[in-house]
Amino acid sequence: MVMLVLALHLLLGCGQDPCPDGSMLDGEQGLVVTAAEHGGAYGVADCDACHARVTLHRTGCTPDVDLEAIQDMVDADGLESCSVCHGDNGVESP
Ligand code: HEC
Ligand code: HEC
DSSP: OHHHHHHHHHHHHHSOOSOTTOOGGGSTTTTSOOHHHHGGGTTOOOGGGTSOGGGTTSSOSSTTOOHHHHHHHHHHHTHHHHHHHHOOTTOOOO
16 A cells, blocks of 8 residues: 555656646636636636536645535536636626
């Protein structure tokens, strides 16, 4: 077991830092996506077009975030859920 943990450490250690920018919470407005962070995607309502849901919220850069709870929420509420945590992405509410 100890050897396995060590081996994993070595493997990961040689790779790239998965969180070069640190936690999203350190950003300008935390989880809320801003125009500056989102480029041409700001104002686009269809998040699915670029963010495949099955890949979202699998790894995080913020300690103690319950990724499974987020996945459950996204599974339950789909696109509707995104704005609860990430803001409206510049999309006018209906
Ligand atoms: C046209 C493609 C596109 C669409 C549509 C899009 N995004 Fe993004 N999004 C991106 C790209 C590319 C990045 C990576 C930007 C970067 O980190 O440099 C990103 C990054 C993000 C991030 C991480 C920001 C950060 O600070 O690291 C969040 C959260 C996000 N998008 C949420 C959403 C939500 C919510 C929607 C729908 C309202 C959406 N995106 C629609 C392309 C898109
Ligand atoms: C319950 C809150 C919550 C909901 C709902 C939510 N997110 Fe997130 N999202 C987060 C958190 C927290 C992170 C950052 C995890 C970390 O620290 O890296 C994140 C990270 C992201 C990222 C960065 C890449 C990644 O996979 O971590 C993208 C892109 C993103 N969310 C898009 C979306 C989209 C699109 C939706 C709707 C389908 C959505 N989120 C719904 C909380 C949420």
